[in-house]
Amino acid sequence: MSLNRPELRSKLPYPMQTNPKAKLSDVQIVIIDDNLPVNDPILALLKRHYKDVELKSSHEDGLKLIEASLAKKQIVVLDYDLGDPHFNGHDMLIAIRKHSYLIPVILFTAHIDKLGDVPDFINNKTFGLAAKSDSNAVVELVKKAEIAINTSIQGAIEEFISLHDSRKLNEPYMITANGTTYTLQQILEEIRLQTTFGKEFEKDLLALTIDLLLRNKVSLK
């Protein structure tokens, strides 16, 4: 089915008001679903907004791509049922969180009312839940997740650190009071894993920002 046939546009689930000249976002979208067809409308909808939309039908390939893309901004759309009786969306979420808590993960499922692991999904910071049948809702959640990435202090720290060349990332950068030395790479990992040190680091950066604003050293303009 071609999207260029006007008589079919009204049948599409999403309003076709997107400005064709609007710049596509650089955020990588990784969809992990073992039986989503490549011509599923959700993919077409996401490609109207995002340059890089990757569909992975196996959780192993999905995780490999996520690991390889840690230096990029990415959002994961994850099917709960991955077609493997021993590994479902919840297991995949845990696997992703071993690398980073900063990647928004949107869970979508045909059986939203049958999810039993809701508290654990919340505790492992699922960004949102959506029914598979509602493509618009999935796209809206992805766009919200993009805003969250772009406005978070963690995302800003991650981006700043990632701009350094790899040699600098692995040089000693700071020493804590108990003599532990951290490199920028280690600080990045602490931020991604949202450890006590990572959260304290963010807090200190926010405190600095507030201090600079109060002393009129920077402005919000």
Place this chain on the structure above:
Amino acid sequence: MIDVILIYDGADGEGSEEGGLGYFFTKCAEAAKNILTGFDNYSIRELDSTGLSEAALIELIESYEHTDHLIIAFSHGSANELLHDNQTKCYIGSPLKKNIYNGLFYTWSCWAAEELGPALITNSCKAFIGYNKLVMAGTLHTDKFVSGATHGIWGIAEGKTIQETFQAMYDNYNVFIDELTNDYFVASLFRKNRDALLPIGDLNATSALIDKTA
């Protein structure tokens, strides 16, 4: 003449996989000596890691005919102790030996202003400048961290009050924070150190109170 006891744990971190702050403490001690030797009336005796212990410090203090020293300490600390030997031993802490810390006390160490500082004041110390939270050092901009840690020694040596000395240190930290526009991470460490800085005791005290030639 003002008698200074300069304490620094230059061996901190030796033999430890994680490393330590010994290098930084040594740089701070060198900077302190450089500042004070620029003034005529300071006599410095050092106690570094090799000889440092509570007993050694007390013995050194009691070797003088008075107890009005300027004690300067660069080491790890906790709320009620200053620590050495990879933070396993205390060289000043509760219970304090009475009436031997009657001068001015200046330290760069974590937390010591929380309980040790007030305990020293209760124990007849005239004034204390230290930090009441975690303080940080960077592996970059070491000269600035050393300057931040030792800037107050200028104020004391120049005869400023403790309050003036504190303010000068605070303003000095602000200079570094504002200069580091291309390294906000390090600037955030200076902000942390600045906001943990605390003067305690007689804020009008000056080094004249402990000058034996005055």
